[in-house]
Amino acid sequence: MNKTLFEYCKKHLRTVNQVQLKANASLKTLAEKYSIGFIDVHTNLFHFNARDKQHLIEVVAQELNGIRLSDPYPSKQSRTEVAQRQRNEKIGALKVSEDFVLLNSRQSLCLNNHITPNSPLTALGHFICATEIETIEHSYIVLVENLIVMANLSRLNIPEQLQDALWIYRGDAQPHKQTGTAYKLFRRFATTHKLVCFADLDPSGLQICLTSGARQWLSISNKSQIAMKLQGIENEWHKQGSARSFLNNFDQLPAYCKSLFAQMEETQTTLKQEHILQHDLKLELFPLI
Structure with a gap:
């Protein structure tokens, strides 16, 4: 799961158990690639429920090595790893x-x-x-x-x-x-x-x-x-x-x-x-x- 899709889910789906949203590229990816929720072709609305949320949690954890939607996207490194190339070991570090x-x-x-x-x-x-x-x-x-x-x-x-x-x-x-x-x-x-x-x-x-x-x-x-x-x-x-x-x-x-x-x-x-x-x-x- 790429960062764009992760951040969209984190913003719009992390705190809800049931929702209907106007379909967009991110929601189409969820429905078509991951079978999370479904899009009503007549209304162009994305339908998402508690079962879909559980599936989303599992997909995120599986693809991003245990990450949750409440966590930052996994791009940071430890301070010792950053220190290998940066004078300021805190830049972009955990x-x-x-x-x-x-x-x-x-x-x-x-x-x-x-x-x-x-x-x-x-x-x-x-x-x-x-x-x-x-x-x-x-x-x-x-x-x-x-x-x-x-x-x-x-x-x-x-x-x-x-x-x-x-x-x-x-x-x-x-x-x-x-x-x-x-x-x-x-x-x-x-x-x-x-x-x-x-x-x-x-x-x-x-x-x-x-x-x-x-x-x-x-x-x-x-x-x-x-x-x-x-x-x-x-x-x-x-x-x-x-x-x-x-x-x-x-x-x-x-x-x-x-x-x-x-x-x-x-x-x-x-x-x-x-x-x-x-x-x-x-x-x-x-x-x-």
């Missing part, structure tokens, strides 16, 4: 933090055929240059929404398959914790590893799982626990209207995802990863396809 991802495991990191033992102290993990990672000797890779999980892997009540998994922190909106590099690394191993997403149990968390590129979802075994009695007022369900709209318009939600979303809607409650940790809730793997 920020230093954009090269790095936070990784952790319960036992030790197994990357590039090398074993790195974990610290005996409680730690968030290892901040590593993603472009230097060539191989991952962990069968499962788990993308994590919240930083608190990274320091508490030993407390998670997880299935046996994930005991030796590699955990990646997805990052957040802050510049020094941006998500792009984590997603790129995660999706780079889609054909060779088992990709899992672990997010909050709220509409935004479900949206993250469905658009992450993961094939499996780590979630609570007993969905009724989402309505556990806690002090205070539930705010997250009501604040996440955009994510609820995404899920309502998503074509063929995976069975457990659909069931859990219905439970949220019925009780208008959500559950954070901090609750899962503190209450030692049992977790299982569920398909996202």
Whole structure:
């Protein structure tokens, strides 16, 4: 996907789940080359829905090595690469933090055929240059929404398959914790590893799982626990209207995802990863396809 088409999709299609637009060259390319949306020949309108959006996300990630529509087009290089030819190493370069991802495991990191033992102290993990990672000797890779999980892997009540998994922190909106590099690394191993997403149990968390590129979802075994009695007022369900709209318009939600979303809607409650940790809730793997 070239930069022109990428930038058009980023501007006009990234934040919508359903839209009709007057057909132009970019939209014709989407429909004809990628089978994303369709053009009504009678009205010359391009029709785009939530299923098309999911397909667009997958195409962008596949063609641009894990890039998301919220990321910059992949044209920048690291500062050391720029320094090879420029006196000013910052010209057209990535920020230093954009090269790095936070990784952790319960036992030790197994990357590039090398074993790195974990610290005996409680730690968030290892901040590593993603472009230097060539191989991952962990069968499962788990993308994590919240930083608190990274320091508490030993407390998670997880299935046996994930005991030796590699955990990646997805990052957040802050510049020094941006998500792009984590997603790129995660999706780079889609054909060779088992990709899992672990997010909050709220509409935004479900949206993250469905658009992450993961094939499996780590979630609570007993969905009724989402309505556990806690002090205070539930705010997250009501604040996440955009994510609820995404899920309502998503074509063929995976069975457990659909069931859990219905439970949220019925009780208008959500559950954070901090609750899962503190209450030692049992977790299982569920398909996202």
